Amino acid sequence: xxxxILWSTDLVRAIQGLGTWxxxxxxxxxxxxxxxxxxxxxxxxxxxxNKPLGIDLTVxxxxxxxxxxxxxxxxxxxxxxxxxxxxxxxxxxxFSLPSGHAQTGxxxxxxxxxxxxxxxxxxVRRALAITGLILLILLxxxxxxxxxxxxxxxxxxGILAGxxxxxxxxxxxxxxxxxxxxxxxxxxxxxxxxxxSLLLGINLLGLTFDGRDxxxxxxxxxxxLLTSMDEAASLSGLIAGLWIGLALEKTYVRxxxxxxxxxxxxxxxxxxxxxxxxxLGLRFILPTEPLALGLAxxxxxxxxxxxxxxxxxxWLFIRIGLGSRAIDSPSNA
Numbered sequence: 586x587x588x589x590i591l592w593s594t595d596l597v598r599a600i601q602g603l604g605t606w607x608x609x610x611x612x613x614x615x616x617x618x619x620x621x622x623x624x625x626x627x628x629x630x631x632x633x634x635n636k637p638l639g640i641d642l643t644v645x646x647x648x649x650x651x652x653x654x655x656x657x658x659x660x661x662x663x664x665x666x667x668x669x670x671x672x673x674x675x676x677x678x679x680f681s682l683p684s685g686h687a688q689t690g691x692x693x694x695x696x697x698x699x700x701x702x703x704x705x706x707x708x709v710r711r712a713l714a715i716t717g718l719i720l721l722i723l724l725x726x727x728x729x730x731x732x733x734x735x736x737x738x739x740x741x742x743g744i745l746a747g748x749x750x751x752x753x754x755x756x757x758x759x760x761x762x763x764x765x766x767x768x769x770x771x772x773x774x775x776x777x778x779x780x781x782s783l784l785l786g787i788n789l790l791g792l793t794f795d796g797r798d799x800x801x802x803x804x805x806x807x808x809x810l811l812t813s814m815d816e817a818a819s820l821s822g823l824i825a826g827l828w829i830g831l832a833l834e835k836t837y838v839r840x841x842x843x844x845x846x847x848x849x850x851x852x853x854x855x856x857x858x859x860x861x862x863x864x865l866g867l868r869f870i871l872p873t874e875p876l877a878l879g880l881a882x883x884x885x886x887x888x889x890x891x892x893x894x895x896x897x898x899x900w901l902f903i904r905i906g907l908g909s910r911a912i913d914s915p916s917n918a
Contacts, residue, residue: 589738591736591737591738591741592662592736592737592738592739593736594665594668594669594672594736596736596737597665597672597730597733597736597737598669598672600727600730600731600737601672601730601731601733603731607731608731608732611727611728611731611732612728612732614724614725614728615686615725615728615729615732617690617721617725618685618686618687618689618690618725618728618729619686623646623689623693624860624864624890624894625857627639627642627643627646627693628853628856628857628860628894629853630642631643631894631895632842632849632852632853632856632894632898632899632902632908633842633844633849633852633853634842635842636840636841636842638700640831641696641754641758642693642696642697643827643891643895644754644827645692645693645696645750645751645754646689646692646693647820647823647824647827648692648750648754649688649689649691649692649746649747649750650685650689650820650823651784651820651824652688652746652750653683653685653688653689653743653746654788654813654816654817654820655784655787655788655791656682656683656746657679657680657681657682657683657685657813657816658680658788658789658791658792658813658817659791659794660680660682661680661792661795661797661806661809661810661813662680662681662682662736662739663680663681663799663802663805663806663809664677664680664681664733664734664735664805665681665733665734665735665736666733666734667802667805667806668801668802672733673732673733673734674733675732675733675734677734678805678808678809678811678812679809679812679813679816680809680812680813681734681735681736681739682736682738682739682742683739683740683742683743683745683746684726684729684735684739684740684742684743685743686725686726686728686729686735686740686743687722687725687726687729687735687739687740687741687742687743687744687747688743688744688746688747688750689747690721690722690725690726690747691722691743691744691746691747691748691750691751692747692750692751692754694718694719694721694722695718695719695722695747695748695751696751697714697718698714698715698718698719699751699755701714701715701718702715722744722747726740726743726744727740770832770833770836773828773829773832774829774832776828777824777825777828777829777832778825780824780825780828781820781821781822781824781825781828781884781888782821784817784820784821784824785817785818785820785821785884788813788816788817788820789814789817792810792813792814792817811876814876814880815879815880815883817880818880818881818883818884818887819883819884819887820887821884821888822883822884822885822886822887822888822889822890822891823887823888823891825884825888826887826888826889826890826891826892826895827891827892827895829892829896830891830892830894830895830896830897831895831896833896834895834896834899834900837900838896838899838900838903838910839910839911840899840902840903840908840909840910840911841908841909841910841911842908843909844907844908844909848906848907848908851907852902852907852908855898855902855907856893856894856898856902859893859894859897859898860890860893860894863886863889863890863893864886864887864890867886867889868886871883871886
């Protein structure tokens with residue numbers, strides 16, 4: 586990768602040469618590819634606006650993260666600022682290829698663009714929405730290069746990986762949903778645990794393959810290995826929590842997003858409070874050492890976060906009067 590112009594620090598430096606004034610705007614734009622934003626945004630859609638779309642976006646994001654985590658663990662591409670500290674100051678410690686922001690941004694905003702294209706909106710409104718979403722993908726991707734955390738090749742590969750993920754999801758969604766609908770609750774729980782465990786093992790195994798010379802960036806490389814282990818644990822927790830949560834919600838809750846504005850607002854604020862308490866609060870409480878314990882607790886924290894969002898909070902907000910069950914609307918279940 587390092588011999589290609591797309592993975593050249595000179596090219597990153599040239600793009601940054603467009604102007605230092607871009608640093609501020611790019612710091613803002615890159616947030617729309619952050620994990621924090623995805624949690625806030627997709628939760629709003631799932632609880633309050635369009636439940637099936639929220640599920641699709643969540644599954645897509647986790648699917649993209651699955652591929653991204655494995656490729657990073659296997660290739661272990663250094664970031665530009667590891668090779669030249671003058672390219673950026675972000676203390677980011679994970680590997681670089683492919684860009685997670687570009688990949689997850691592509692599946693999220695690409696899926697929303699497809700959704701917008703299928704609405705009954707007027708053609709001008711549809712065109713503006715689709716154009717804006719595509720532009721957002723490009724800007725988020727560009728921000729990663731200008732901030733010095735990715736090579737141009739990283740973001741191009743991220744966009745490509747995102748398009749592949751989105752295409753496969755659209756192709757497999759219906760037949761896979763029919764097959765999953767025929768499985769029992771116990772089977773869903775077993776498959777969730779086995780899938781999460783298998784992916785954790787595969788990612789950790791990928792980290793053992795190492796054939797490049799890392800002497801120029803030995804310290805960030807060592808940290809990158811630890812970060813990749815954390816990301817593998819997070820991913821396994823997300824998959825298990827999402828899968829089990831969806832199976833339980835469909836069996837015991839089946840909530841509707843309907844309700845007046847005040848009800849949806851309180852529903853969202855209460856749910857986000859729970860997410861922050863679990864995802865961020867436990868982060869400061871749970872130990873990270875020894876490594877095996879830290880990984881296990883990280884897996885549990887991420888699994889519990891998505892489980893709260895998908896099942897526990899909907900179960901609770903129905904019982905406290907902030908929502909209701911879907912009666913005869915399968916599309917909203």
